[in-house]
Amino acid sequence: MRLTLLFLISALLAVFPQADVWQNVNLEPDPQPNRVTVSKAQFATIKKTLTAGKGTLGAWPCDVTDEGDWTQALIFEDLPVSSTEKVLLMEAGPGCARGGQGANGAMWVVRFKGDKPVLLATPQQKFNGWLYSIQPTVSHGLRDLVLGWHMGASETGLSYFRFDGAFYRPIGAAILTGDADGNAKIVPQKGN
Numbered sequence: 001m002r003l004t005l006l007f008l009i010s011a012l013l014a015v016f017p018q019a020d021v022w023q024n025v026n027l028e029p030d031p032q033p034n035r036v037t038v039s040k041a042q043f044a045t046i047k048k049t050l051t052a053g054k055g056t057l058g059a060w061p062c063d064v065t066d067e068g069d070w071t072q073a074l075i076f077e078d079l080p081v082s083s084t085e086k087v088l089l090m091e092a093g094p095g096c097a098r099g100g101q102g103a104n105g106a107m108w109v110v111r112f113k114g115d116k117p118v119l120l121a122t123p124q125q126k127f128n129g130w131l132y133s134i135q136p137t138v139s140h141g142l143r144d145l146v147l148g149w150h151m152g153a154s155e156t157g158l159s160y161f162r163f164d165g166a167f168y169r170p171i172g173a174a175i176l177t178g179d180a181d182g183n184a185k186i187v188p189q190k191g192n
Helices: 002-023 040-051
Strands: 075-078 087-091 107-113 116-121 130-139 142-152 155-163 168-178 184-188
Touching: 002 155, 002 168, 040 107, 040 116, 130 155, 142 168
Parallel strands: none
Antiparallel strands: 075 087, 087 107, 107 116, 130 142, 142 155, 155 168, 168 184
């Protein structure tokens, strides 16, 4: 009986938190974080991390085929997810895994341990699109993030990310729909 009850509770907890995380997500995206400039030394270590070894968490096979270094177009923003440490959001620049409309693209979350960058989220972990909101919920010292994925005029894909102590992981997906009258709603997706 106890085992059955524990299984039932576990199953319910696995289903209901998905809907609960979307209850506090606004129907309008938050203002975007402020752009920042990183030092030359920080940029050099970030570049090395992002371009070293194909298939690693940091490496990103940019689709730019013309001359130039795709890392030069990275956009750095202050990501206020911690009250105790500096965390940055890095976005791929135009032409590098960022769609024609400019919204969807590769992104990384990084913090520094001394001079060494530590990646907390990467495109390989499905951290793509654009920053939709920073949630008040804190897990392992960092606030939850919601990413948007531009799908069309009336639909935006949403992915909910939570920090697990090492990386930001997706814990839910939803579709934000809107109509011509300005009515919007978030519809959680099943199985995510």
